[in-house]
Amino acid sequence: MRDPAPVIVVGSGAAGLACALALSPRPVALVTKADGLGGGSSPWAQGGIAVALGRDDSPDAHAADTLAAGAGTVDPAVAALLAEAGVAEVRRLLVLGLPLDRDASGAPALGREAAHSAHRIVHAGGDATGRLLVETLSRLVAASPSITLHDRTTALDLAVRDGRVIGLHALGPDGAPLTLAGPVVLATGGVGGLFAHSTTPPDATADGLAMAARAGARLADLEMVQFHPTALAVDGLDRLPLLTEALRGAGAVLIDADGLAFMSAEHPLADLAPRDVVARAIGRRVAAGQPVYLDLRPALAARGPEGFPQVMALLAEHGFDPYEAPVPVTPAAHYHMGGVLTDAHGRTSLPGLWACGEAACTGVHGANRLASNSLLEALVFGRRVGEDIPATAPEPVPTLPPTPAPDADASRTVLAEVRRIMSARMGLARDAAGLCAALAELEDLDAPRLTPSAANALLAARLLTAAALERTESRGAHMRLDHPHPVEAWARRHVVTARELLEVARAAA
Template identity: 45%
Template structure:
């Protein structure tokens, strides 16, 4: 018989979206946060560039809105984008007041950086290139200060508990013990799925759990074909790969091919600051002729102060970016699609919310604008926390279930399956896709799932989320934003504004 925990609100995940939701919701009620590893393990801490917000002189939410809609390639939701850019500045200021040590100009204003496809400087950053780590530190401190937030680390949520069409909590493995967590409202803030790909900047916990868990519960998902590949990860044999932030190109770094020639000015009018999908495809094409490099030598003596984290990463791998070129490769970075929500973060299942990367709020469309991800996490987590306050308590607790935590029967076979998923997805569902490749991908994924050993719950989530991506990519017979079909290389008007839903 499983153990049972009762809480007012359950938040699954400990990145910016989950932590902010927990902090703000705890002002009114008890909150339980579960996380697969520790509170510190999330993609948030890896975010280098910063948070986009219209805080500078001459900038405005309207300009930020236009840039976001342009990047979204006619698939972003206008109302959601308006919420994002209008409420974003207040969320950033609140975080600063809460203790986030953002970089400031001598006059005390935020020091603002520039990133790709932004029409002006609007990127708030901390300690140069360690914004995500500072955001995580600040929010973790707030959560730990609150007497109304409990945290369960090393807890794997296996499935949602659905009763009479409503979400009433989740089944979880808490240190291997079968546990039912019953809640008046449940928030999926489980992050992304970069670990479905051989090359990724995402931490090892980003295995797409939330997408698969929501799909099995029959929540509506959409836009799963839109995976963003960051153009410039450090090209080394590691997992995850280290990110070389967009902000480095914002400071004037250029891309060179194996022959030492700059190639981006011929590809796009914004050159190195073109949208991420354009830059990633250009690098991918040049890699067929050899290694691609980032030339950031012009930053010179400012490297250790402007980008201390990236400078240390390069130095640890024997590269001095002040004098040497940096080898780079595209890598899976961000999922634009996910659990469909309204502007309050409500999913299609009553009492189930989603926010952060696992959610499809509509703000990113087919391609996320640089540094809008932390912003989305803050803005929509705030909206979720406010909306949950209105949620009435469950009229009655659901009956206790009869189930157990499946024990992993063959760890080696599970690891082999995970590696196969990553290889198949990179080859067929990566930067350039075709119908033939997608069909092969889906067939291979089916075979991998059939061979999964008992208890391989994470690998099951991986393969099910991977299949959603591949099926969406096969159905969308065009190229748009982060989705590129080499057999349909242009956007088609018939697909403009159309979303593939599950």
């Protein structure tokens, strides 16, 4: 066989970097919209990495907590795989230089977060885990001669021949067309950029999901969007600052405008209840005009300000003194449990296409992701994808014909409208009337010459909303006011194609 085709990894967050490293020394083309390495949402992750390292813990217990948080739709085999493989993956990263925080004995310090039955969250630099993890992986990628970085490069679409993915169409930094041949890995992150209030960067516009959808890949659980309960409630920002769940794990308490702690009346685990429960409890109050605050003082007394350096810096940046008074919080779109359907090796329904990280739906998160499982999933499945892809000879990929320059003004308008509609209709609580209204509004936004981000966001918004309309029950992060209870027939993954969902969207609109 001729020299194998490079594997095209799209995305430079934790999953993409882990996959690229697992592929080495095979040739890799790492494609990212970012300027340099370390793009996406991973660097912003303040929470840690969930891993069963404690003496009173086990992978079985970690998997059981993952199942419980996922509200009946987690794949038990994949949860067990994640918990077991995660231990080896974190230990491997320790050897490679990940600077985990240590306790007095020198062992990795273990924290606790919502819905975990044990202290099993490791951190690096306090609440800087995502940033330090990405820096560690980026350093290793930069040192690998087999990985070629294509940064400031926009992925446009998958090249497909006879139902098989054979490459990627993209635009380079100068706007010139770029065609790459080889198997493709989508590690493009989630959908936070579809919402007006999100903890993720605004360029998280569901690019991988949209490309896979257009190519005909099977998708799953698109309606399952997790809203983080405690984003800092400040106006005028593209990305709301996150107040990590580790704060509540260390003792921070949610209070209402009268200073009363209210979560004990909402759930037996109070402030450490599953994220969907906490987010809705806060969301109901905020929607009724009742501000909610997070009192950080118990957490700061327990761990000191050095335990939360990023939180302390962002609070100072926005004029808050957490020692003086509690700080205002609001729910914000945070993580997509759905995505491109994959198996336990990251294989999609299309030969030649893999997915990992938030872009994928492996079945490990179910209807509600367990806190701090996301970075672990990125590491474990990034490696599994890299180890699974066979060497193949490159095939010729036809270049795309020239297209007119996009309409930047129309694209900005479409993105703003998508975010408004999704926040209003596809937020913490949904109903058929609102979802149908959203689909009608989204249908009216379709326009020629959109930028790739705007076109991807619009398509993904229609798919997510149609999936939410189809799922006539409430489960985990998906709450239907007109179907407020779980339905046994829906205790499964919701597997669809874009064609099926767009038929639903058109009928509803």
